Amino acid sequence: MSEVQAMPTTSAAAGGSPTAAVQVRGVSKRYGDRRAVDDVSLEIHRGEFFGLLGPNGAGKSTLIEIMEGLRRADTGTVAVFGESPWPRNTALLPRLGVQTQSSAFFVRQTAVEHLRTVAALYGAPRSAVDTTLESVGLSAQRRVQVENLSGGQRQRLAIASALVHGPELIFLDEPTAALDPQARRALWEVLRGLKAAGRTIVHTTHHLDEAEALCDRIAILVDGRIAVTDSPHNLVGASRAPSRLMLPLGRLDEQRAAAIEGVERVTVEGGSLVLETHAAGRVLAAVDRITGLDGVQTRTASLEDVYLDLTARLTGAGRSGHPTTETTEP
Numbered sequence: 001m002s003e004v005q006a007m008p009t010t011s012a013a014a015g016g017s018p019t020a021a022v023q024v025r026g027v028s029k030r031y032g033d034r035r036a037v038d039d040v041s042l043e044i045h046r047g048e049f050f051g052l053l054g055p056n057g058a059g060k061s062t063l064i065e066i067m068e069g070l071r072r073a074d075t076g077t078v079a080v081f082g083e084s085p086w087p088r089n090t091a092l093l094p095r096l097g098v099q100t101q102s103s104a105f106f107v108r109q110t111a112v113e114h115l116r117t118v119a120a121l122y123g124a125p126r127s128a129v130d131t132t133l134e135s136v137g138l139s140a141q142r143r144v145q146v147e148n149l150s151g152g153q154r155q156r157l158a159i160a161s162a163l164v165h166g167p168e169l170i171f172l173d174e175p176t177a178a179l180d181p182q183a184r185r186a187l188w189e190v191l192r193g194l195k196a197a198g199r200t201i202v203h204t205t206h207h208l209d210e211a212e213a214l215c216d217r218i219a220i221l222v223d224g225r226i227a228v229t230d231s232p233h234n235l236v237g238a239s240r241a242p243s244r245l246m247l248p249l250g251r252l253d254e255q256r257a258a259a260i261e262g263v264e265r266v267t268v269e270g271g272s273l274v275l276e277t278h279a280a281g282r283v284l285a286a287v288d289r290i291t292g293l294d295g296v297q298t299r300t301a302s303l304e305d306v307y308l309d310l311t312a313r314l315t316g317a318g319r320s321g322h323p324t325t326e327t328t329e330p
């Protein structure tokens with residue numbers, strides 16, 4: 001993990017909210033007949049770890065690219081540190097770190113040469129190259145040509161390229177998509193270090209556990225519109241998803257389990273008898289009386305449950321089916 005410099009406190013740019021890193025107001029974007037982003041408004045606070053979630057094709061990349069100044073919105077306004085990122089705003093560039101799903105590389109260079117080139121383009125110190133390579137776990141591959149890196153290693157290099165110049169605002173579009181579990185967890189620690197140092201992070205992911213573990217707030221985008229914005233904690237707390245009690249098969253027959261007061265559904269999943277309930281305490285006590293609690297596992301609602309429930313309700317629903325519930329501020 002590299003050393004991360006704490007952010008100096010900067011005054012807000014003229015016209016921007018002093019607490020906002022990004023302000024999006026009424027932004028829409030069409031590709032032909034396809035409305036990829038539809039009247040989106042949101043505010044990302046300085047120092048916040050903000051997650052953008054949603055099904056494939058929901059418009060996450062389009063929205064993030066508009067915030068980065070890589071795409072132009074058809075309508076609406078975007079302010080990044082109080083300034084418009086479009087047309088390409090060179091004053092903003094050193095303050096932004098951008099990893100896209102199709103990051104470009106100097107493929108004939110080695111990993112370290114590539115990162116030195118990126119660092120030089122931003123005027124970043126050469127010393128940052130080694131610490132950044134180390135932070136993404138690429139020190140051992142520093143002399144490997146970019147074209148010979150594996151998919152996951154290239155992805156780590158793309159992340160390093162977004163971080164090497166110490167940006168204040170970091171956009172990461174599915175940064176852990178191709179990473180193995182260890183690399184994914186190691187990147188979480190890098191990102192937590194950046195957040196602790198006061199950086200603002202905007203992150204898209206399909207890993208709900210990742211969003212739950214890292215994000216202060218998330219927005220769930222469905223069909224180009226924001227369905228909900230809140231902290232994972234609040235969303236899970238307000239969830240209607242049931243708790244699940246899992247018993248080793250053979251401990252309790254299905255009919256008897258279904259007869260326990262408070263049990264709403266009984267299924268068999270991969271060697272377990274699963275009892276769904278909104279009265280976990282009562283059902284656990286009943287299970288304890290019948291068979292004891294040895295080997296019984298419980299799982300309460302997670303962000304994944306909230307996400308699946310929400311997207312199932314909204315996907316394919318008409319436009320009127322989109323409640324926009326901008327909720328708790330951090």
Ligand SMILES: Nc1ncnc2c1ncn2[C@@H]1O[C@H](COP(=O)(O)OP(=O)(O)OP(=O)(O)O)[C@@H](O)[C@H]1O
Nearest residue numbers: 031034035036054055056057058059060061062063
């Ligand atoms: N350059 C483009 N030209 C035409 N249509 C596009 C273009 N880019 C995206 N789209 C369409 O716009 C919609 C939103 O795409 P976008 O890539 O923003 O979604 P996403 O939420 O990032 O998806 P994923 O999770 O699969 O990366 C999709 O229907 C996609 O096919």
